[in-house]
Amino acid sequence: MAGKFMAMAPTVCPKCSGVMEEGLRFDYKLGELSDDYVIEDKELVRERWQKTEVAVGKFLGREYTGKRRIGPRLAVITFRCVDCGYLESYAPPTA
Ligand SMILES: [Zn+2]
Numbered sequence: 001m002a003g004k005f006m007a008m009a010p011t012v013c014p015k016c017s018g019v020m021e022e023g024l025r026f027d028y029k030l031g032e033l034s035d036d037y038v039i040e041d042k043e044l045v046r047e048r049w050q051k052t053e054v055a056v057g058k059f060l061g062r063e064y065t066g067k068r069r070i071g072p073r074l075a076v077i078t079f080r081c082v083d084c085g086y087l088e089s090y091a092p093p094t095a
Pocket residue numbers: 013014015016017018081082083084085086
């Protein structure tokens with residue numbers, strides 16, 4: 001993990017000044033795995049963030065405007081306040 005990110009990682013909640021803990025948001029795919037399972041940093045099932053740009057798509061001959069994802073697929077790290085439950089997410093550059 002990038003050193004700059006670790007230096008900026010929140011340790012104090014911006015809402016209530018409680019303690020922030022590092023964690024990982026997950027959907028049902030990761031939820032089906034045991035807590036003992038070690039999730040690799042580059043694991044595909046991890047929540048990702050990716051930059052987008054406006055793009056035109058085509059479906060069944062119809063054109064529509066939407067977003068296309070570009071750039072690296074960064075893994076998301078989410079911190080949670082142990083007191084108020086506030087979540088703060090980061091997608092640090094890959095080292
Ligand atoms: Zn808090």
